[in-house]
Amino acid sequence: MNSNHFTFWPNRLSKTLTVPETTLYDNLTITAKKYPNKAAITYYGQTFTYEQLVTEADSLAGYLEKELGVKKGEKVLLLMQNSPQYMISFFALLRVQAAVVPINPMSTTDDLAFYVRDCNIKQALAGQELHHKLTPLKKDTSLERIIVATYSEYTLAENALGEIPPEVIAPVNVPDDDIEWKDALSAKQTPSPYKGKSEDVAVIPYTSGTTGLPKGCIHTNRTVQANATGAYHWMNVTPDAVALATLPFFHVTGLVHSLLTPITAGGTIVLLTRWDRDYAAKAIDKYGCSHWINISTMLIDFLSNPNLANYDLSSLQAIGGGGAPLPEAVGEQLYERTGLRYIEGYGLSETISHTHFNPPDRPKLQCLGIPSFDVDARVIDPATGEVLGIDEEGELIVNGPQVFKGYYNREEDNRDSHIQVDGKEFFRTGDIVKMDEEGYFFIVDRLKRMINAAGYKVWPTEVESILYKHPAVQQACVVRAPDEKRGETVKAFVVLNDDAIGKVTEDEIIEWSKEQMAAYKYPRILEFTDSFPTTSSGKVLWRELQKKTADQLQ
Template sequence: MELPDYIKNRSWKDYLADGITTELDVPENMSLIDVYKYNDENFPDHVMLDFFGKEFTTKELDVLTRRFAAALKDLGLKKGEILALWLPNCPQFSITYFAAVYLGATLTAISPLFTGRELAYQINDSGAKYLIMIDRFVREYEKVADKVSLSKIIILNVMDEEIVVPETDKIIHYDKLLDRYQEPLEFNAEIDSKKDIAIIQYTGGTTGLPKGALLSHYNIVSMLWAIKQGSDYMIENYLKENIIALSVLPWYHIYGQACELLAGCLFGSKAYVLPTFDLQRIAEVIREGRPNMILGVPTMFVNILNSPHMKDVDMSCLKFANCGAGALPDELALEWERRTGFRMAEGYGLSETSTGAITATVWSKLKRGSVGHPFPNTLVGIVNENLEFLPLGEEGEVVISGPQVMVGYHNRPEENKLVFFEVGGYKWLRTGDYGRLDNEYYLFLLDRIKDLIKYKGHSVYPREIEELLYEHPAIQECAVIGVPDPMKGEDIKAFIILKKESKGKVTEQDIIDFAKENLAAYKYPREVQFVRSLPKSGVGKILRRTLREKEKKKRTKK
């Protein structure tokens, strides 16, 4: 099978925004160590992070990072070993992250919203032997301490306050550890950029529990170089000043990690770092710091626009905003433009593509509903169920090829067979998303093929919730779906068949409370409906699709 001419000829090149090309030279031997050193060599005295008014220059962060790298080295962390970060956005996230990078370790970042149960799953699935977390999470960790096998645990307080958790042979205090290592490490690991894994980024698939996407140094550097091309153009021709970012995206997620933490090393930019999505603090930073850039997801922007804290705040400093991790509603885009005076950019990507694949820049031709054109070195096509490429205008599954596409899923050989295929000498990734390309090669996303639920920009996996619900003694059968919600993108609803002996004794709220206790705040069902039966296929498979269609019709009538 051959590729269509529009892919062979990169036909979208004639429609690309200024400053974006189809091809881009990426240094093949460059690693994240080099990305970090680029920052130190080019912007040593620049203020990189502002955390509640405390400023950190690049040089200060570099010294702290290499001191902590010396400590990790003496603790036994070696190249290729896996270190887990369970932290909110804070300077210590940057310090510990890049210290591990210096040693050639592989990182896996864990959501600060996770419960102990979810923490244990990611640690065990990734094979992490080292964990760095904040003191506030110790109680959750203790619930599953006997279910994980960790060599060392390092505990910190983001405000550098005293840690009350006692040290043991396994548990070490970050501040005391750093005090013992005053000399910055002058060593860095030798990295094979295309083979060595930098990050195991947990994501979801069409089935099953979250999976770890293996992202090599080359995957991520390729993505960063593409981001840099567009950002260099933006700084010179659009912002006409350097980037001052309001950093609200969580860094545990690849969107925030790549576009804020890592990309920030390439521009000498400044970031106001927030550990949580605090609307009062966001208003203060916009009012006093006058940032010119913010990256987020639809729900974040909706909440910023509707917050009483923002009522009298002049938002005209926010010249650049990018929306990702969920469809950008037209009304949200228009309201943002009314409040700031500037268009909102949109992008599309996955954890499996090191965050990005498609971009609709603010200086390109506006097509509402489109996520734009491919990044440099990236190919995008539409295929049918037989993986045959379709002509422009036809609807099918979106597939992506490029140097930023993951190596594969961690310890999931069968999943890798399903998600990858080769055509025309290229390795293609099946996204599970349904879309079409118009006659100017703009990509329009139509729907998700996956059952993935998008709640406030978070990816939520129905089966993970269902597996927990099946642990409840009153539940006989269940199905979880996403239902449309104008504020959240989708809300989470569970349909449940109770066991006969539990009917009339267990309430919907009992089920919600059970899930809430065992799942992160963005995962538990907000709605529960008891039903007598669930729609099923001929072989007995529960049909979530049928439930979604019924719910959509019911809500449309309202």
């Protein structure tokens, strides 16, 4: 295990961290006892205290247990966008020791059928705008009942800072054969005494399924606590912190950093159901947001807002995120605007968010950071398993307290995704990285995304980072394209800044690229587009652009 990174470890912070034996639900109740009247959530003009949050979570837990018969270990589907009801549902399920199965709201009915069958799910909690996707499944799957939440019941529109998303202001419209949220809470059922343990399965987030069928990642209270507690200390989150929550909670980064960490600290969560750069800026200004964990595409959009200078962003103390490397040019733009360096991290569903984090006082741009508390991270040759040295590119493997307990019902995948090194079991991430002499890790690319151009390895992330330096480029995504001579070649999709549209051509950017990178790396093909397809968490769906390229050639 390399220990060079300890030289740059955050000041006054221990290099190891004992994971609490308490559960995630305990975190909420302890905070509610300490700060009962403190604002836990601010949601489109409405504020909810910690006492209200725990009271409603317990009330819903009573209904789940006494009326629906939810039992310890039962897997329950949670299909909502960011909302107070999402948070209440999450803790209510933990209260009855059920396992939360959080699902992407963009999932189709067929997608949902897979998850329901994979986990033999009987009960679901869903947002009103999403429940129609679930109702067909009550006919031909194990799904029996759905509790439906209407977001508008938790807003105060006249106090909102701007336009409210349509699904958030929609009135109650729940079919008779589903259970209205307010009816579940008004039943005022009391759950049995809480007996939750650290090793209880708490949440089963699913991987995106980009390398086959989606896989459920089994996480206990302990594995999630490792990162919720770690982030609480690493990011200096105090009871007076105000977190801007714009990442979706179904995603592990949003769950840990925008929901669980602020609650562990007793901070306030300013909650957005849908990303809106103007509303986000107004919220920072109005509520004095101090912490904001996001994704690079979100920050790029935020900084390109022509109205940004109208808002006071001085309350921000820490901005960071993961999912995709932040282009260096965007990081510099952030620093010029706020005086803050972007604190990038790295993680996976299998590690319930981060295994790596940049030290807040010494971050590097386009860098995954250094291993977090008690994480052993190494770089290996993906073919031989040999551990590689400084600046050698290979597959990242990790061992740490946040690593999942395995894929649900996937024994073969569990075997294939782990490797023994020096008597320890490591998870194979599938990401190609390298480590510098100071112990900082840098992404090279996904193992499956590499472009083989005439025998030369081209990593799209590297090409994208250089394209971002062009003043006309707002976003860039690089994919492979077939080439008669080279086998594969480099193609770039580019979203231009508004003031560059019609003034810069594809050929001009290609010619500029020739001067910026090696001859085998620069894009031979460049295509302008208005926007990129993204996941609801903001990641660019490069595979869709890859498919578009293939379809164009047919």
